[in-house]
Amino acid sequence: MAGSATRSASRVPDRRRLLAGFASIGSAALLAGCGFQLRRSAALPFRTLYVGFAPTSAIGAEFRRRVRVAADTELVDDPKKAEARLEVLLEQREREIVAFSSTGRAREYQLRLRFQFRVVDAKGEVLLPPTELVLSRDITSSDVEIVSKQQEEELLYREMEGDLVQQLLRRLAAIDRPA
Incomplete structure (x- = not known):
């Protein structure tokens, strides 16, 4: 019984990490999809x-x-x-x-x-x-x-x-x- 409690307790952090990873990927996809970009240096009009x-x-x-x-x-x-x-x-x-x-x-x-x-x-x-x-x-x-x-x-x-x-x-x- 003690062994099964340990296994289920160790799965909770794994689920949290997995959910956090999906949330990060989802956020990045949303930002990229809306056209968000970090500000870049302006292009100069001279060669x-x-x-x-x-x-x-x-x-x-x-x-x-x-x-x-x-x-x-x-x-x-x-x-x-x-x-x-x-x-x-x-x-x-x-x-x-x-x-x-x-x-x-x-x-x-x-x-x-x-x-x-x-x-x-x-x-x-x-x-x-x-x-x-x-x-x-x-x-x-x-x-x-x-x-x-x-x-x-x-x-x-x-x-x-x-x-x-x-x-x-x-x-x-x-x-x-x-x-």
């Missing part, structure tokens, strides 16, 4: 693109990485060989005090990432006029946790750079090319 980022630009490095991985656009080193040029007009990090403590020390900062660019074709005609993207994040300050706050600040800037690259790719993908 070749020259990007005018500074060699040490973190935004430039992330942009190049994402274009190489996801886009059918080839990045070229010579602007004369490019179908279009992304000209970087401004890339700037800013840090502004927005609140003080009762002792007069900075308590809260606003971090900003400001980026200006334009896109021109091989003939120098403007495809996208000068455009500015500005991202900001707030961060509190603490005299006790100086090192961790510096790390948090750097992490927030990296996060903003990634967001900015996504916005930049979407703007470039939306450029309407004349026939």
